[in-house]
Amino acid sequence: MTDKNIAPQNPQNPIVSLLCNDSPVRLERMVYQPPLIPAFREGSGSIRSLDGFSLEVLKATREQLPFVSENRLVDIIPGGARQEQSRRIGIVLSGGPAPGGHNVIAGVFEAAKRAHPDNAIIGFLAGPKGIITKKYKDIDAAIISEYKNSGGFHMLGTGRDKIDNTDKMAKCRQTCADLQLDGLVVVGGDDSNTNAAFLAEDMRDLGVQVIGVPKTIDGDLQVPGLLQVPFGYHSACMSFATEVGNLNSDCKSDLKYWHFNRLMGRSASHIALEVALQTHPNVILIGEEIEDKELTIHNVVRLIADVIVERARRGMNYGTILIPEGILEFIHEINVLIIKISYIIASYDKEAVGEESFHKLPFEDQVQLIDNHDIWRDYDSRVFLGLPTELQRGLLLPRDSHGNFQYAQVRTERILLDMVATYLRKQRGKGIYKGTFKHQNHYYGYDGRGTFPTKFDCDYGYNLGVTAFTLLANGCTGYMAAIKDVHKPLEQWRPIGIPLAPLMHLEERRGRLELVIAKQKVDLDSPAFKVLAQERIKWAQEDHYRFPGPIQFSGPCADAKPITLQLNALGL
């Protein structure tokens, strides 16, 4: 944020200059203008149908979203008619911040202004709540230049509210009508893009078109062949990779610590995969693989410990380990426990109205309650009783407002570390392990999420914004803006509009089937995973550490892209 209370950088007064909120890197990034991709260089671009991809729409989707279910995949090509009337477009940032979001806004804004000087962009504040409560600000060129190429979502703020009931929908319609909007751009992940589809359906009679923009650092919003990665993923991964690479360097210098690193990324392990390929750590857990192999938590502990034992045998009592934040969700036995315990807690609290809720009970009573419940008839509660206390405590943590287990609240890296330590003590007792086990644990999440966007994400976010505007200008609604072939040089990037309806599937949410966009997990047959599976054996036993270094904005390293993106594009 550039707070104007402090005078700008001024070489005449070194103190003022040193205390300026705009750091030298920020000042340098402010003046970077992301290049337009070819389709946008002559006018706003026009659309044509893009064939060769099979996008099927479920019956349930056709029933709930009959209007937007008619949309067909479109390609954006140069040209396009001159805009006669001015437009008013709202934009909202939704969910966790992702680097590049400010550039989406810049792309929408500058494309709109190029198309018609009277086009107006309105930014809703603090996420979808800003639409519901009509909190917004008018966006002008000064704001855009202040935030262009900066990290975070703080130009507008963000939030996790959803416009998911008739009351909220009515308020949203009212706001759009009051502000005389023609278009709304929703920047968000799978849930926000789901929301965009329903908004598009609902507001078609108002003449408000809705376009989603794919954002998520987790990397789990993808459409095979059409959307390779969402924006934000590369920057967050590079921030995490910088830190893990630094730990590689430190542990190989100090020769005495095992670093257990938990990385953000709950429902899929794309981040861990990319960070692993960037840093070559000694152990990498990939949730999807653990699920596929039906590993138990003790298998996972053993998998880590075996590497530690083998490296100790080779005289190396140090290393780095990557643990995706959502790993527990992929361990079948733990997932079953979570579901059953959530049920027990919910039913206890239902009966205990007016009395102490489950989470006010002493821990020992909670364990007793869990153990005594008749839900265990068809299952063994000893799985729960046999877990270490810290993990038990983790599993009993309060659920969120929807009754969901809060994975991010559990210090999974610490739990695994403690379980590994216990296992190693036993191995030492048997004379199998003779090393020293000193350790540190880390969690990288919010820090990486707030990083400056890489040049890739700056260019990508900006052109996604331009794509979103172009889709609106061409009358589209119920689409997600996307760019094909981002692994190729920017000259070959192809902007497209992906209809949202075919991305929907049915998923259980709050006890009933709902239409939502499916999250894309790590594909165990993908080139990126196969390369990892082959290389990691060597990385475990020897030191093949890679040090990606800090994100660069100038020089030959500024044009980096995700390694997973590049490997997957190679096909293998």
Place this chain on the structure above:
Amino acid sequence: MTDKNIAPQNPQNPIVSLLCNDSPVRLERMVYQPPLIPAFREGSGSIRSLDGFSLEVLKATREQLPFVSENRLVDIIPGGARQEQSRRIGIVLSGGPAPGGHNVIAGVFEAAKRAHPDNAIIGFLAGPKGIITKKYKDIDAAIISEYKNSGGFHMLGTGRDKIDNTDKMAKCRQTCADLQLDGLVVVGGDDSNTNAAFLAEDMRDLGVQVIGVPKTIDGDLQVPGLLQVPFGYHSACMSFATEVGNLNSDCKSDLKYWHFNRLMGRSASHIALEVALQTHPNVILIGEEIEDKELTIHNVVRLIADVIVERARRGMNYGTILIPEGILEFIHEINVLIIKISYIIASYDKEAVGEESFHKLPFEDQVQLIDNHDIWRDYDSRVFLGLPTELQRGLLLPRDSHGNFQYAQVRTERILLDMVATYLRKQRGKGIYKGTFKHQNHYYGYDGRGTFPTKFDCDYGYNLGVTAFTLLANGCTGYMAAIKDVHKPLEQWRPIGIPLAPLMHLEERRGRLELVIAKQKVDLDSPAFKVLAQERIKWAQEDHYRFPGPIQFSGPCADAKPITLQLNALGL
């Protein structure tokens, strides 16, 4: 580090290139050649006496180090006689890794080779232990080019052993004699440079000259007017500042989290000061100030909570807080507790030989033992009993092999967070606090310590290495290599040799007075601290976040230097 089992970057084979251990940034940094400062551009440089600085030597130092106590401050000027005979120089990295260490070795090596092609450099492995056990490797140009400008100490490894008794000293002498060394360069902090002085004194009869090089990310090895900062400080601070800046960005976007950040830096708060000036967080604890104001732990909790309450009143339920790792040491009441508890534990363990040691006892028994001890006659044990359990547990953690309390083991940021949460609950009960207190805690230490060195630290480390060689070539021993005026452009940097003896003072170590180099604390009268004290009021109440961004190696931002260095040089 660059493992040659994997083929080098090869544009012909994209997979091999993507999996190469040498990342693009590392490859780019490998070819960077730090410039020599003017004094070294014509020959090795020669020395002359430098006057105008008062460096007094204690009586105890004169008695223990009579030979090196004769040294006078020297300046290095261009020129110098051609070296006739070849030299053999050993180098050792000591203590925690610091970015720029590999460049010190590169500087020594390349200066030595320029002076005489037969000069040989030998690197001891895994720290001073490598000297004692004669584990080393010959350093050649290939190794230097592989590691130049890289982070960490993994070219040789490091360790914390000290050559501090007659047996170890004898082994060290033997190694130096066996390897026919003329010189030894010790790269380390205050303790290692203390060690260098004793080695210089002891090995003068062997003809082995010893030079120290000032390293520590903590920034607490300084000599007023002569050594402004040690190498490594800038890089580590910038790595931490990148992350804290990212959290600023995230919390201002997400609008719901308070981030409690513990930063490495135990005995002094230089890191927290620099990171604060780089990032403008909402609360900054500076140990030296807390000590000076004689704050209790409850005062510190209140200091944090008051900012949270005030920001909540302004509608801002988010923020960032910096906590130096060693903060407990500066809180008088806690420091007294630590000393007394250490005494109780040591005396219990002494009497309990053969029985359970203190740390095997159940926590409740430990508390009982502490409470019942008659050491509390002149003090109130209720201070201990009144602390939250997590802090009590922290204070009872096992001491290190010297009986010292291990500050880094205590999750101080979490303890303070919990105490703040408790305090806020009370304020809420009184109707004073109406905000929401969601929080995250972070520890940044090993990651930043392992970062790529900034260009400043690359140039600084390299020229310190050249300075160390030049001092050896000019017959000096018992000196620390240093460079004056590093706040100025590199063209004005002035290499000097600071005699180690005057830096020594007497300090209690393991129950007796020992000669050691005094750590430099944050000076509360320094311009940098005064600027912080003035600015932070505004930073607390409003958002003045600064986002320093990732360390840059190309472009206009590559030439950054610490803000504290620049402010202090301004004098104010």
